[in-house]
Amino acid sequence: MTTETNTEIARKTNDADTPEVSALNIYVMGKRYLVPAGLTIMAAIEYAGYQFVRSCGCRAGFCGACSTVYRKDDEQKLHFALACQTTVEDGMYLVQIPFVPAAKAKYMIEDLKAEENTILSLYPEIARCVSCNTCTKSCPQDIKVMMYIQNALRGDIAKAAELSFDCIQCGMCAMRCPADIKHYHVAQLARRLRGKYIDTLSKDLKKRVAEVEGGQYDKEIEELVGMSEEQLRGLYNKREIEAKKKKEGE
Numbered sequence: 001m002t003t004e005t006n007t008e009i010a011r012k013t014n015d016a017d018t019p020e021v022s023a024l025n026i027y028v029m030g031k032r033y034l035v036p037a038g039l040t041i042m043a044a045i046e047y048a049g050y051q052f053v054r055s056c057g058c059r060a061g062f063c064g065a066c067s068t069v070y071r072k073d074d075e076q077k078l079h080f081a082l083a084c085q086t087t088v089e090d091g092m093y094l095v096q097i098p099f100v101p102a103a104k105a106k107y108m109i110e111d112l113k114a115e116e117n118t119i120l121s122l123y124p125e126i127a128r129c130v131s132c133n134t135c136t137k138s139c140p141q142d143i144k145v146m147m148y149i150q151n152a153l154r155g156d157i158a159k160a161a162e163l164s165f166d167c168i169q170c171g172m173c174a175m176r177c178p179a180d181i182k183h184y185h186v187a188q189l190a191r192r193l194r195g196k197y198i199d200t201l202s203k204d205l206k207k208r209v210a211e212v213e214g215g216q217y218d219k220e221i222e223e224l225v226g227m228s229e230e231q232l233r234g235l236y237n238k239r240e241i242e243a244k245k246k247k248e249g250e
């Protein structure tokens with residue numbers, strides 16, 4: 001993370017008439033900053049002197065925390081992206097969306113059945129979908145969001161779960177939907193129902209869960225908990241790497 005102060009950044013911004021090589025103008029909360037090309041949006045915002053307290057998690061495209069909305073100087077279109085995965089471009093007006101209010105239905109998965117109306121009964125608003133496809137266009141994961149909602153509405157739980165598999169719960173779809181649907185909660189319910197009631201139970205998983213519950217690994221876990229960071233690092237570096245092992249066996 002940059003250690004530059006806002007004053008230093010402001011000086012650079014004021015110097016924008018004589019920019020450094022490959023410097024780009026971006027706007028964060030309406031204020032202009034000059035940042036080097038090639039950075040991700042997240043790194044560029046940090047370069048501009050901001051520190052992420054919210055709206056940042058894995059920095060690797062998995063957690064969905066870094067939702068960004070932007071519009072460019074010369075465009076009508078509003079864009080949706082993950083700040084940790086998208087490279088900064090000249091003229092971006094950026095806004096971070098750390099949280100999208102979207103209440104989740106209350107349920108215990110054990111009390112549900114994977115039936116045609118199960119999702120609809122918990123999220124009746126899916127019946128209000130007007131098929132505008134705005135949700136799909138807002139998704140930084142290129143998921144067919146409208147399609148999984150339509151499948152949930154039809155009661156095809158397995159398909160809704162499959163189509164939404166890459167959802168990282170960033171909430172961009174829910175923010176834009178004119179029918180106020182909470183897509184990612186709907187998708188999560190579909191995947192939970194599929195995992196619990198539709199897919200075949202893995203025998204290996206069942207066996208491993210029984211081993212864990214039977215205390216087979218308690219001693220090893222206790223040892224790990226008692227180790228220092230240095231010991232843990234040493235252990236990690238000595239781990240058996242499967243690809244390497246296979247290659248050696250060739």
Ligand code: SF4
Nearest residue numbers: 129130132133135177
């Ligand atoms: S944005 Fe909402 S109303 Fe439009 S297609 Fe998606 S779920 Fe349906």
Ligand code: SF4
Nearest residue numbers: 139167168170171173
């Ligand atoms: S489906 Fe919605 S919540 Fe999931 S990744 Fe796409 S936009 Fe984000």
Ligand code: FES
Nearest residue numbers: 057058059064084
């Ligand atoms: S910080 Fe996790 S997806 Fe960007």
